[in-house]
Amino acid sequence: MSATSQGTASEWMWRYPECRLLISAVGTALAxxxxxxxxxxxxxPALWLRVLQDTPRRQRIWYAFIWGTVFxxxxxxxxxPTLSQQAQVEWVAGVAWVVCIVWYASWCVLFGWLVRYLPNEGIGWxxxxxxxxxxxxxxxxLGNWGFPWAMMSLPLARYPLFLQPAELGGIWLVELLLMLWNALLAQAIQPRQWLAFLxxxxxxxxxxGSSNWLLWQARLSTPTATVRVAAIQPEYEG
Structure with a gap:
């Protein structure tokens, strides 16, 4: 690919926010x-947040809905396949899937609505x-309709290095750090200056660094005796 075509593709991506939304949603799903x-x-996720930051306030809800639906x-x-097995009827599984998609996208709409009232830049945003x-x-x-599927931090479950802050604030602190990182990165993307990424x-x-310290502390306090743990999932029917 020539430098001209690469530049054209880059300009096209930045000119059309919908393109960045699709790349962000699919890329996040691949994680x-x-x-x-x-x-x-x-x-x-930073690509999506940058779109929301650059978009007029009245359009942020719409772009949040698009991102949530695609993601x-x-x-x-x-x-x-699991839904089809549980429902035993394919069209019922399809309806259940659509309901899940709309349900998740609705929460993204709420997020877009809240972002409307934030400052457009800086630490407040x-x-x-x-x-x-x-x-x-x-x-x-929360509640009977609680459905914490697809939390951003869930793919990090296999990597203890990133999960150690959960000892201090649960999975919500990990989620906060991840979104804080992406929000900071979103503000650094547009200027395209190295100092913006500091x-x-x-x-x-x-x-x-804090995760390494917590891991080190955990190794020091590891008991020498074997600990047996039983996990029970009462709602599961084999």
Whole structure:
């Protein structure tokens, strides 16, 4: 590919926010099983957040809905065989899948509505985005209709280095750090200056450094005796 065509593709992507939305949604979905390219979590959501930041306030809800719909569709397609097995009727499984998609996208709409009222830049926007996302993720996990599927931090479950802050604030602190990183990265994308990336890099270094310290403390306090743990899932029917 020539330099001219590469430049044209880049300009086309930045000119049309819908293109960035699709890339961000699909890329974020690829971080989840069964593909599990987990490191995409440290960049793909930032493209979406940058679109929301650059978009007029009245359009943020719409772009949040588009992102949520594309993301959850790409992330949950593998669940269709399970839904079909449980429902025993294919069209019922399809309806259930659509309901799940609309349900998740509705929470993204709420997120887009909250982002409308945040400052357009600075620390207020960054922290507001992270707190809004974590608050909405917490709300959708509550009650009988709680459905915390596709939390951003879930693909990090196999990597203890990133999960150690959960000892201090649960999975919600990990979710907050991940969205804080992406919000900072979103603000650094557009200027395209190396200095703009110092803040998100510092946050990531602090995250990994504190995780290393917590892991080291955990190894020091590891009991020598064998500990047996029983896990029970009463709602499962074999």
């Amino acid at each position: 989840f099983p069964p593909i599990s390219v987990w490191w995409l979590l440290f960049g793909m 959850i569709t790409a992330q949950s397609w593998w669940a269709l 960054t922290v507001g985005v992270a707190l809004s996302w974590v608050g909405i993720s917490w709300l959708r996990s 803040t998100p890099t510092a946050v990531l270094i602090l995250w990994i």
